[in-house]
């Protein structure tokens with residue numbers, strides 16, 4: 001029902017696909033499979049085309065994400081400054097692998113290839129808040145900040 005409402009805000013034009021996906025993601029926190037089918041029907045494109053877009057853009061998720069999305073940059077500049085170790089430390093502290101969500105649905109850990117601010121790497125982003133020059137001993141305080149935020 002909600003998806004139909006979102007589709008109603010647009011005019012069934014294929015050029016609106018990304019906008020529609022952003023609206024669905026904002027509404028549900030992810031793109032539910034039934035939304036893909038409805039969007040495909042409305043825009044008269046194949047579901048495969050939509051899945052192609054969804055896998056290309058990291059902003060979209062096909063699974064429900066946690067309350068806090070922790071993104072660790074693994075682009076070249078961040079990688080050479082220890083990005084991999086930051087991811088491993090995050091995995092240890094959160095007890096999930098990159099790409100997974102904690103059982104309490106509080107954190108989702110993801111990696112990304114360059115956030116466009118290489119000079120301040122390694123970079124971690126939590127729900128849009130950037131942390132620069134992240135070192136191993138900054139990982140725990142970052143997570144603690146959100147654990148305690150409720």
Ligand code: FES
Pocket residue numbers: 073074075076077078079113114115116117118119121122123
């Ligand atoms: S490589 Fe991390 S911001 Fe560019």
